[in-house]
Amino acid sequence: xxxxxxxxxxxxxxxxxxxxxxxxxxxxxxxxxxxxxxxxxxxxxxxxxxxxxxxxxxxxxxxxxxxxxxxxxxxxxxxxxxxxxxxxxxxxxxxxxxxxxxxxxxxxxxxxxxxxxxxxxxxxxxxxxxxxxxxxxxxxxxxxxxxxxxxxxxxxxxxxxxxxxxxxxxxxxxxxxxxxxxxxxxxxxxxxxxxxxxxxxxxxxxxxxxxxxxxxxxxxxxxxxxxxxxxxxxxxxxxxxxxxxxxxxxxxxxxxxxxxxxxxxxxxxxxxxxxxxxxxxxxxxxxxxxxxxxxxxxxxxxxxxxxxxxxxxxxxxxxxxxxxxxxxxxxxxxxxxxxxxxxxxxxxxxxxxxxxxxxxxxxxxxxxxxxxxxxxxxxxxxxxxxxxxxxxxxxxxxxxxxxxxxxxxxxxxxxxxxxxxxxxxxxxxxxxxxxxxxxxxxxxxxxxxxxxxxxxxxxxxxxxxxxxxxxxxxxxxxxxxxxxxxxxxxxxxxxxxxxxxxxxxxxxxxxxxxxxxxxxxxxxxxxxxxxxxxxxxxxxxxxxxxxxxxxxxxxxxxxxxxxxxxxxxxxxxxxxxxxxxxxxxxxxxxxxxxxxxxxxxxxxxxxxxxxxxxxxxxxxxxxxxxxxxxxxxxxxxxxxxxxxxxxxxxxxxxxxxxxxxxxxxxxxxxxxxxxxxxxxxxxxxxxxxxxxxxxxxxx
Numbered sequence: 001x002x003x004x005x006x007x008x009x010x011x012x013x014x015x016x017x018x019x020x021x022x023x024x025x026x027x028x029x030x031x032x033x034x035x036x037x038x039x040x041x042x043x044x045x046x047x048x049x050x051x052x053x054x055x056x057x058x059x060x061x062x063x064x065x066x067x068x069x070x071x072x073x074x075x076x077x078x079x080x081x082x083x084x085x086x087x088x089x090x091x092x093x094x095x096x097x098x099x100x101x102x103x104x105x106x107x108x109x110x111x112x113x114x115x116x117x118x119x120x121x122x123x124x125x126x127x128x129x130x131x132x133x134x135x136x137x138x139x140x141x142x143x144x145x146x147x148x149x150x151x152x153x154x155x156x157x158x159x160x161x162x163x164x165x166x167x168x169x170x171x172x173x174x175x176x177x178x179x180x181x182x183x184x185x186x187x188x189x190x191x192x193x194x195x196x197x198x199x200x201x202x203x204x205x206x207x208x209x210x211x212x213x214x215x216x217x218x219x220x221x222x223x224x225x226x227x228x229x230x231x232x233x234x235x236x237x238x239x240x241x242x243x244x245x246x247x248x249x250x251x252x253x254x255x256x257x258x259x260x261x262x263x264x265x266x267x268x269x270x271x272x273x274x275x276x277x278x279x280x281x282x283x284x285x286x287x288x289x290x291x292x293x294x295x296x297x298x299x300x301x302x303x304x305x306x307x308x309x310x311x312x313x314x315x316x317x318x319x320x321x322x323x324x325x326x327x328x329x330x331x332x333x334x335x336x337x338x339x340x341x342x343x344x345x346x347x348x349x350x351x352x353x354x355x356x357x358x359x360x361x362x363x364x365x366x367x368x369x370x371x372x373x374x375x376x377x378x379x380x381x382x383x384x385x386x387x388x389x390x391x392x393x394x395x396x397x398x399x400x401x402x403x404x405x406x407x408x409x410x411x412x413x414x415x416x417x418x419x420x421x422x423x424x425x426x427x428x429x430x431x432x433x434x435x436x437x438x439x440x441x442x443x444x445x446x447x448x449x450x451x452x453x454x455x456x457x458x459x460x461x462x463x464x465x466x467x468x469x470x471x472x473x474x475x476x477x478x479x480x481x482x483x484x485x486x487x488x489x490x491x492x493x494x495x496x497x498x499x500x501x502x503x504x505x506x507x508x509x510x511x512x513x514x515x516x517x518x519x520x521x522x523x524x525x526x527x528x529x530x531x532x533x534x535x536x537x538x539x540x541x542x543x544x545x546x547x548x549x550x551x552x553x554x555x556x557x558x559x560x561x562x563x564x565x566x567x568x569x570x571x572x573x574x575x576x577x578x579x580x581x582x583x584x585x586x587x588x589x590x591x592x593x594x595x596x597x598x599x600x601x602x603x604x605x606x607x608x609x610x611x612x613x614x615x616x617x618x619x620x621x622x623x624x625x626x627x628x629x630x631x632x633x634x635x636x637x638x639x640x641x642x643x644x645x646x647x648x649x650x651x652x653x654x655x656x657x658x659x660x661x662x663x664x665x666x667x668x669x670x671x672x673x674x675x676x677x678x679x680x681x682x683x684x685x686x687x688x689x690x691x692x693x694x695x696x697x698x699x
Contacts (some may be wrong), residue, residue, distance in 0.1 A: 036477035116161035119154030163276025187211035324432030327381035404449035
């Protein structure tokens with residue numbers, strides 16, 4: 001029914017790019033190139049588009065295709081019913097909003113005819129048109145066939161439907177509400193609250209500030225939108241956008257202008273306008289609430305993505321023999337010894353209450369396995385476990401976050417990795433492997449279970465999974481994966497490497513060169529994936545870089561000449577024939593890439609430290625105004641959470657982030673930042689510790 005858009009032109013216009021940048025990127029994507037590959041190794045072709053812009057191209061293309069498909073479906077569906085008017089067709093064709101097209105198509109999606117459709121079939125459109133001229137006139141031939149009440153009701157339905165589908169009125173109403181509208185929240189009636197189940201009823205007090213709340217829509221903060229949506233979903237709050245006379249007058253004036261009426265509306269037209277306005281207002285209200293939720297989700301996902309990215313960049317702790325404890329006070333405290341290749345060597349259990357027997361067992365393990373470091377989960381009993389270990393050993397003890405371990409232990413991945421272990425043993429091994437290499441372990445866990453945010457269950461699971469997959473993909477491909485230490489699940493995130501290929505690589509390690517690795521992959525996969533793979537044990541230094549083997553000859557030439565190179569431009573001009581002979585696709589950007597890669601050879605890009613040393617201190621050991629060194633573990637819109645080496649995090653409210661106004665804690669702090677914090681207060685009943693960063697300094 002309509003011509004398909006020229007997508008590259010549309011995308012270039014929306015994203016303010018050159019069309020050739022979009023078309024070149026799209027061509028490479030169509031050839032199955034991955035985003036990390038294009039952004040890192042084909043920059044000169046796209047004119048240096050990064051991952052964010054490339055993904056924006058992908059997402060906008062999907063959105064435009066979805067909009068085009070929806071428009072065609074709507075137009076064809078309405079046309080097949082013989083109800084496609086020129087105005088309706090124009091509104092659908094010109095719309096750049098999926099929600100708008102859905103609203104326009106909604107009355108025609110059902111086979112059941114609306115009251116307006118039935119009225120039109122009876123010929124009442126003529127009557128409606130008379131009233132739209134501000135003329136209260138019903139033709140005699142209609143009065144001879146129908147009762148006047150039926151005629152007027154039919155005309156009212158036609159005009160009401162036209163108003164609710166009028167795009168000009170819709171846009172005017174939406175613009176006015178988005179700028180000046182007031183969102184109101186009220187608590188439900190006692191009768192309604194009495195119907196809540198016990199769990200939800202216990203959350204009513206959490207929404208106290210929203211039980212009689214109003215605010216301008218354009219002033220709402222993301223965290224307020226979250227709270228309001230959650231309260232509504234729990235059937236605790238009633239939420240609506242205020243309907244005012246001022247807004248109605250704006251729509252009336254706009255409608256009068258369309259009808260070219262300069263005088264007061266006749267009574268019937270005024271009533272029918274109000275009827276249509278009510279339907280239109282509800283539709284626009286739903287759209288604005290949807291837009292607000294989308295904005296909140298986008299903001300939340302940005303926070304979640306940043307926190308996750310920083311967690312995945314935690315530096316690994318390879319080549320250590322670890323004693324790991326999964327603390328349990330009432331039940332067993334489970335233990336496992338992992339060798340320096342991450343393999344579980346020995347499992348055991350102790351009762352923390354049986355201190356003498358536990359000390360004997362711990363001492364035996366530490367001596368027999370020559371333990372380098374001890375790691376303890378942050379569950380119940382962490383303080384008691386720490387005290388017990390410190391009473392017999394001075395080996396460093398670290399606390400590891402257990403979030404998501406239970407999800408992993410019951411997963412198919414865990415069963416595949418450890419078919420002979422029970423879920424508790426899998427849980428224990430997973431937690432301690434996180435200390436060795438967080439990236440390799442955390443990619444096995446659903447991203448919303450990792451614990452770098454709090455409100456992941458309020459976000460569309462599909463949308464969250466897609467966005468966080470990007471973070472994992474970018475991180476894995478950015479750091480350059482050591483094939484001798486990477487898990488199957490990290491390897492399968494490398495561009496072009498399938499799960500089957502990843503298992504083959506994993507099962508045939510260790511490798512002493514990229515040449516050995518070549519034997520495990522098809523020529524095409526090796527050529528495309530090797531950019532992202534490292535072999536630190538190789539005697540060839542280039543095997544530890546992201547330089548491709550096809551570029552090795554050129555890299556060696558550059559290395560030999562590097563002491564004489566004053567500028568890459570002059571070096572390239574003076575040696576262009578030789579350079580092209582060594583690597584045919586070389587240009588000045590290739591030389592820049594090679595020299596940068598050589599400077600980064602062997603350097604671990606994961607340098608953040610998320611490991612908090614264990615403490616045997618409890619709340620009673622601290623007092624107000626103490627200043628202590630701790631680590632930021634999580635950053636949200638209103639709070640920063642501080643890992644204090646105990647089960648419960650300390651809290652820093654946004655008002656205590658800095659000595660100046662801060663709109664968002666992320667402006668000042670980030671996950672895994674080492675800081676000094678001042679203790680403001682300690683609540684003995686809840687264990688909550690309120691902190692301040694106003695006197696803090698980064699360590």
